[in-house]
Amino acid sequence: MFRDYLYIDRPRLVSYAEQIGATAAKAKNRQWRVTLGLTGPVVEHQQGSAERAANDHELAESVTRHLRKKGELRTTRPASLDDVDEGQATFVLETMRARKVIFTLDGGGAPRGLRELAVWVSNPLENPSSRDAASVRDEEATGMFVYLLEGYWDDEPAERAYSMMTALNVLLRTLRDAGAAPGASAGSDTSRDDYATPVNILVRNGGVKGDMRTVTALYRVRSVSENKIVNVGGRTLRCHDLFAYPLYVAAGNG
Amino acid sequence: MRPADFDDLILMLMEGEVEPNGTDMIVLLRARELAHDETESDWSGSSMIAEIAALADQAFSDDPAEIEPAREVLFALRQSEASDAADDREEGIRQSEAILRHVDAARFPVTAAGAHLKLGGALPKLSWSDEGVDRFVLRRAAGHLESALALLPDEEADLRAMARYNAALAFRDLWRSGDEWDDDDDYRGKALEYGLAALAAMDRGEFSGDRSTMSRAVLAVLMADGEPRDSEARDQTIAVLQTWLASREGKSLPRAERRALKEARDHLITGRDRG
Numbered sequence: 001m002f003r004d005y006l007y008i009d010r011p012r013l014v015s016y017a018e019q020i021g022a023t024a025a026k027a028k029n030r031q032w033r034v035t036l037g038l039t040g041p042v043v044e045h046q047q048g049s050a051e052r053a054a055n056d057h058e059l060a061e062s063v064t065r066h067l068r069k070k071g072e073l074r075t076t077r078p079a080s081l082d083d084v085d086e087g088q089a090t091f092v093l094e095t096m097r098a099r100k101v102i103f104t105l106d107g108g109g110a111p112r113g114l115r116e117l118a119v120w121v122s123n124p125l126e127n128p129s130s131r132d133a134a135s136v137r138d139e140e141a142t143g144m145f146v147y148l149l150e151g152y153w154d155d156e157p158a159e160r161a162y163s164m165m166t167a168l169n170v171l172l173r174t175l176r177d178a179g180a181a182p183g184a185s186a187g188s189d190t191s192r193d194d195y196a197t198p199v200n201i202l203v204r205n206g207g208v209k210g211d212m213r214t215v216t217a218l219y220r221v222r223s224v225s226e227n228k229i230v231n232v233g234g235r236t237l238r239c240h241d242l243f244a245y246p247l248y249v250a251a252g253n254g
Numbered sequence: 255m256r257p258a259d260f261d262d263l264i265l266m267l268m269e270g271e272v273e274p275n276g277t278d279m280i281v282l283l284r285a286r287e288l289a290h291d292e293t294e295s296d297w298s299g300s301s302m303i304a305e306i307a308a309l310a311d312q313a314f315s316d317d318p319a320e321i322e323p324a325r326e327v328l329f330a331l332r333q334s335e336a337s338d339a340a341d342d343r344e345e346g347i348r349q350s351e352a353i354l355r356h357v358d359a360a361r362f363p364v365t366a367a368g369a370h371l372k373l374g375g376a377l378p379k380l381s382w383s384d385e386g387v388d389r390f391v392l393r394r395a396a397g398h399l400e401s402a403l404a405l406l407p408d409e410e411a412d413l414r415a416m417a418r419y420n421a422a423l424a425f426r427d428l429w430r431s432g433d434e435w436d437d438d439d440d441y442r443g444k445a446l447e448y449g450l451a452a453l454a455a456m457d458r459g460e461f462s463g464d465r466s467t468m469s470r471a472v473l474a475v476l477m478a479d480g481e482p483r484d485s486e487a488r489d490q491t492i493a494v495l496q497t498w499l500a501s502r503e504g505k506s507l508p509r510a511e512r513r514a515l516k517e518a519r520d521h522l523i524t525g526r527d528r529g
Contacts, residue, residue, distance in 0.1 A: 099436075123435035145435075196479040197436045204483075212438075231478040233430040 003057065003254040006215065007118075007150045009247050013059040016247075022062035025054040060248050064218060067091050077125060077144055080240060081226055090221040092244070095253050096146065098122040098215050099199055101207035103180035117180045119171065119207065120148040120215065120249060121199050124239055128232045138237050141226035145198050145241040147171050148219055152178045153245050166190070167243040168198055170223040172205060174243075181205040195231035198241065216254045219244035260313070260325040263332075275339070277306060277332040284310035301364040301410060306331065309362065326356040327365065334372065343376050350376075359405060364413075367405035371413065374399035375420050378427065387431040396424040396444075415452055415461030419468060422449035426471045446475045450490065457497060466507070469498040481522075488522055495519040 017023045026049045033044040054062065067073035074083070074092045084090045098120040105115055124143025136142045147167065154174055168190055175181035182205060190201045203209050221244045228241035266272045267282060274282060284307045287295055297307040309331075312324035334349035350369040359366035377395035381388040399421040406414050425445035432441065449472035455461040456468070472494050482488040495515055498504040504512070 127433045128435065129433045193480045194483070199436050200479075230435065231480075232435065233432045234474050234478055235430075 001254075004251040005056065005060075005248055006251055007246060007249040008056045008060065009150075009153070009245070010056055010059070012153065012245070013056070013063055013247055016063045016066075017054065017059045020062070020066045022059070022066070023054055024051040025058050026050070027052045056248075060218065063247065064093060067093075077146060078221070078224065078240075078242060079144060080141070081224055084221050084224045084242070091218065091247075092221065093216070093218045094146075095214065095216040096122040096125075097212055098146070098148070098217075099212045100210040101199060101202045102210065103175060103205075103207050105179050117152055117175065117178055118150040119175075119202060120146075120150070120217070120246070121202065122146040122148075128235070128237060131237065138235060141238045141240050143237075143239040145228055145239060146219075147198065147241070147243045148217055148246040148249065149174065149222075149243065150246060150249065154222075166192065166225045166228045167223040167241040168201060168228060169225075171243040172201075174222075175205070181207075192227050192229060195229050195236050197230050198228070214252055215249050216252065217246045217249045219246045260329050263329065275332060275335045277328065277335050280306045281310045281313070281328055281332075285314055288314050301407065302368065305362045305365045309365070323356045323358070327353055327362070330356070331365070334369075343379065346372060347376050347380075363405040363407065364410065367402040367410075367413065367417075370398040370402035370405065371417055371420075374402060374417065374424065378420075378424055381427075387427065389428060389431055392424055392428050392431070396421060396428060399424060411455065411458075411460040415455030416463070418448040418455065419452040419461065419463045422446075422452055422468065422471055426475065429475070442475055442478070446472060449475065450494075453494060453497065464503065465498060465501050466503040469494055469504075481525075485526070488526055492519060492522050492526065495522075 014023060029048045029050050031046040031048075033046070035042050035044060064073065072089075072091055074090065075094070077092065077094055077096070078084050078090070099122075101119045101121060103117045103119070105117065122145070124145060126143060128143075131138070131142060134142075145168075149171060152174065154177065172181055172189060189205075190196075194201065196204070199209060221242060223243040224240065225242075226238070226240050228239045229236055230239060231237075263272065263278075264282070264285065267274050267278050272278075280303055283295070284297075287293070288311065297304045306328070309324045309328050312320040313328055315321060315324075330349045330352035334346055334353065337343075337345035337349060350372045353369040354366060354373075357366045357369070374395045377391050377398070381391035381395070399417050402417045403414060403421070406417065408414070422445050425441045425448065428439075429437065429441040429445055449468055452461065452463060452468050453465070453472065456463060456465055473491065476482060476487055476491045476494070482491050495518060499512065499515055499519065504515075507515070
């Protein structure tokens with residue numbers, strides 16, 4: 001099956017692949033030769049192999065394979081703070097429904113060569129009403145929002161968003177550093193008392209909302225919190241949220 | 255009695271066997287005028303009456319293609335009116351649906367809008383049960399109310415305000431009964447739009463709905479995400495609180511609720527003045 005990549009962080013994949021010696025792939029090299037022998041023509045076959053630089057797909061596959069082999073790959077979305085090791089890289093491979101929110105960069109602090117940044121937002125896996133069935137109180141943090149930021153990496157280690165901060169705050173700060181979101185003084189920032197949905201908050205900060213689609217992503221967790229409170233139909237529900245950098249995003253169940 | 259019994263109904267009305275309601279009276283008067291070749295009555299006082307009179311013209315005309323639908327609509331209109339008197343909501347829904355099946359909305363927009371309005375008002379009450387809200391029925395109700403608004407002329411200000419009032423509540427209920435983390439259908443946005451318009455119609459004296467109900471609905475939408483962050487939403491919230499507190503309904507609120515509303519208003523005004 002082919003995989004349709006929507007985004008690949010090649011420099012990051014190469015960096016990881018270098019650390020595990022997987023930047024090269026072997027290419028088979030076959031040679032055929034016809035010579036004349038005493039009994040007539042002789043066909044000679046030689047097979048060797050040569051090394052070439054691994055392509056994007058091979059890089060993604062070898063990094064994933066390595067993480068899986070070392071037991072460092074989660075294949076389900078973290079459900080709480082405890083599922084994310086602070087200071088350690090937590091990698092997750094997950095298929096999810098997500099909506100792309102695009103930010104246009106206007107120069108200034110924009111990273112070189114980037115004209116836009118995109119954030120994939122995925123809502124908690126279970127619908128709000130599932131809390132009632134599980135007798136979860138509204139103020140109990142349950143369900144995880146996921147934000148994947150394409151094209152920008154601030155190289156900070158994984159962290160919990162402390163105090164009243166949410167992972168969305170960390171994401172907005174990163175977007176501001178990248179020149180993609182207005183300054184906090186513009187009144188568009190968010191706080192724990194802001195019950196708008198993450199997508200609406202990103203739109204308020206200058207993002208353009210796209211359609212929802214199914215994607216598969218390999219991502220590394222940057223920040224996680226248990227303080228994202230959202231309003232659903234007049235009801236305020238406390239959730240977790242997680243900000244991560246995708247190594248790749250592919251269409252569908254890839 | 256079925257729509258095919260229109261002739262029988264007219265006969266019974268004329269012989270006094272059935273007590274006529276408003277629709278019957280207009281039809282009988284118009285039938286009498288037509289029979290005597292009289293045209294001097296002015297039926298233009300109300301769009302609804304004018305349309306019933308025009309339907310009666312069709313019902314007693316010589317064109318078979320016009321007679322049948324007009325009689326179906328007139329019969330359903332009178333039965334719908336009778337269902338109101340009998341407080342029979344389900345019969346009212348059936349008759350309103352019958353009107354919409356037969357009426358030419360382009361020629362009789364107020365009649366068609368009236369049926370949409372009735373369905374939009376009655377269906378939400380049927381959408382609630384012990385098992386929760388039937389969102390399909392609520393969506394139908396909201397759709398009928400938007401159809402009524404699309405048909406009603408501007409001069410029918412009270413009916414337009416009523417449609418908006420009920421639409422605000424229907425969309426509010428759709429928003430509240432949703433089970434999605436984000437809502438692409440924007441029920442919340444429509445609840446706000448129609449709710450603010452209904453309150454404005456009350457301010458202009460075009461409509462006398464329950465201001466407390468509508469103010470609560472609009473404030474729930476405006477403040478769902480916490481304190482309004484943009485200046486437009488903040489100003490809208492202040493205005494709703496001001497007019498509610500100044501209204502008769504606002505003055506008769508329980509003291510604690512009134513005080514809380516005043517504090518919320520003052521807090522928002524302070525924030526606005528600080529810029």
